[in-house]
Amino acid sequence: MTTIYNFSAGPAVLPKEVLRQAADEMLDWQGSGMSVMEMSHRGPEFISIYRAAERDLRELLAVPDNYRILFMQGGGLSQNAVIPMNLVGRKAQPATIDFVRTGSWSSKSIKEAARYANVNVAASAEANGYTAVPPQSEWQLTPGAAYLHLCTNETIDGVEIDFVPELPGDVPIVADMSSHILSRAVDVSKYGLIFGGAQKNIGPAGVTVVIVRDDLIGHALPICPSAFDFKNVAENESMYNTPPTYGIYIAGLVFRWLKEQGGVAAMERKNIEKARLLYAALDADDFYQNRVALAYRSRMNVPFYLRDESKNEAFLAGAKARGLLQLKGHKSVGGMRASIYNAMPIEGVQALVDYLNEFAER
Ligand code: PMP
Numbered sequence: 001m002t003t004i005y006n007f008s009a010g011p012a013v014l015p016k017e018v019l020r021q022a023a024d025e026m027l028d029w030q031g032s033g034m035s036v037m038e039m040s041h042r043g044p045e046f047i048s049i050y051r052a053a054e055r056d057l058r059e060l061l062a063v064p065d066n067y068r069i070l071f072m073q074g075g076g077l078s079q080n081a082v083i084p085m086n087l088v089g090r091k092a093q094p095a096t097i098d099f100v101r102t103g104s105w106s107s108k109s110i111k112e113a114a115r116y117a118n119v120n121v122a123a124s125a126e127a128n129g130y131t132a133v134p135p136q137s138e139w140q141l142t143p144g145a146a147y148l149h150l151c152t153n154e155t156i157d158g159v160e161i162d163f164v165p166e167l168p169g170d171v172p173i174v175a176d177m178s179s180h181i182l183s184r185a186v187d188v189s190k191y192g193l194i195f196g197g198a199q200k201n202i203g204p205a206g207v208t209v210v211i212v213r214d215d216l217i218g219h220a221l222p223i224c225p226s227a228f229d230f231k232n233v234a235e236n237e238s239m240y241n242t243p244p245t246y247g248i249y250i251a252g253l254v255f256r257w258l259k260e261q262g263g264v265a266a267m268e269r270k271n272i273e274k275a276r277l278l279y280a281a282l283d284a285d286d287f288y289q290n291r292v293a294l295a296y297r298s299r300m301n302v303p304f305y306l307r308d309e310s311k312n313e314a315f316l317a318g319a320k321a322r323g324l325l326q327l328k329g330h331k332s333v334g335g336m337r338a339s340i341y342n343a344m345p346i347e348g349v350q351a352l353v354d355y356l357n358e359f360a361e362r
Contacts, residue, residue, distance in 0.1 A: 005348035006324035009155055009339040010303060011178065011199040018253040026316040033324055039244050042117045049245075050237065053252030060255060060264055061181075061190050063211055070210040070230065071238040076105075076178045076197035079208060080112035082228045083193065088117045090217035098122045100139060100172070102161065103154030104332060105176060110149075113340040115223070117146065126345040132293035136165050147172045147192055153180035155200075155297055156330045158244045158290070158337070160298040172216060180300045181209070182258060183342055184268040192216050200300070201341050203251035206244040221295045249340050258342065267342050274340050274349045275299040281353040287360035305335035310338075315359055324352055 006013040029036050032045050039046045055071050063069060074082065088095040097117045099110045101124035113119050123134035141148065152161045152175045158302050160180060164187065166278065172192020181196040188194065193216060198207035212230055220229040227233075232240040238248075261267060279297060282288045282304050290297065290304045306312055313334070319327050329335040341348055 004323045006325045007338045011345045015257045016345045026171045026344045056255035068234045071210045078107045079195045084113045084116035085224035086220045086230045096142045098145045098148040103157035106151040149174045151176040158298040158303040204247045207247035225251040271299045285360045294302035303337045
């Protein structure tokens with residue numbers, strides 16, 4: 001039987017071990033006689049699942065004690081509204097939010113934030129087609145901004161920010177890490193808030209992780225829905241309303257799997273190797289092209305084009321026949337994209353590289 005490798009950008013591949021355990025426990029979680037889906041979120045069984053997930057994520061990312069981890073609903077895009085509604089209240093209104101525009105997702109964040117605050121695009125990579133991050137020396141930051149928003153990995157454009165800017169004053173950095181959270185070491189203390197939808201490196205869609213510094217909680221605008229007020233969520237261990245319980249359970253299994261793999265540092269080493277292998281194959285053959293500047297190439301999302309785009313359909317059909325799935329690029333940019341998240345084994349990347357070579361040869 002052909003081994004399947006799934007390169008979807010999200011919802012994306014999950015570790016087989018996790019899916020197997022979830023299948024084993026589907027009807028009866030650890031002798032409780034209930035599926036996790038059937039449990040009260042306030043019962044001792046689910047509370048133990050929740051606390052273990054929180055503890056393991058805290059350990060994996062070395063989250064300092066003065067940060068809260070929230071498991072919310074609504075996905076990454078909802079945070080584009082939820083974060084301004086929670087964070088701009090620390091400043092006189094209207095407050096200003098700074099952004100660096102590095103691709104599609106930061107662009108969406110800018111548009112949404114403009115409904116709640118003044119937005120200042122401190123720098124934009126639009127002119128270079130989102131193929132590099134503008135150098136920090138060129139960023140036109142606002143003194144006293146409510147915060148600076150960065151999308152540290154642009155899932156569609158394949159651009160990853162590999163540095164943490166040093167900002168003057170006490171402007172917190174808000175980072176959308178949806179598509180590379182847990183793929184590399186991060187110093188959480190350098191950020192005011194980190195968020196991400198779960199459906200790439202954490203678990204199923206429907207869970208949104210928010211890691212937020214204590215002092216940024218408790219300033220929600222009056223218009224902020226109660227269920228999205230970080231204060232309510234934090235004070236109730238993410239159970240102000242019913243949290244996405246099954247998704248949190250799967251996320252917890254993924255966190256445990258990550259710990260068994262050696263944690264984030266070990267994952268990062270594997271991810272560097274996987275990305276090196278794939279980019280080397282793309283660069284070696286004129287048949288393919290990745291347009292992102294070397295320093296900003298994403299380790300997680302690798303967009304590429306066939307120089308002869310009339311071969312796109314044949315490329316995808318051949319890939320599918322080999323068990324290499326979901327390689328079609330995002331509809332807004334076309335071409336191909338291989339997402340190689342934590343759960344993608346190096347064998348999957350090698351299988352893709354072999355196919356790239358063979359297809360070009362043909
Ligand atoms: N930010 C980034 C970086 C993403 O990749 C995505 C989804 N692909 C989003 C935000 C939006 O997430 P959601 O679809 O969960 O709202």
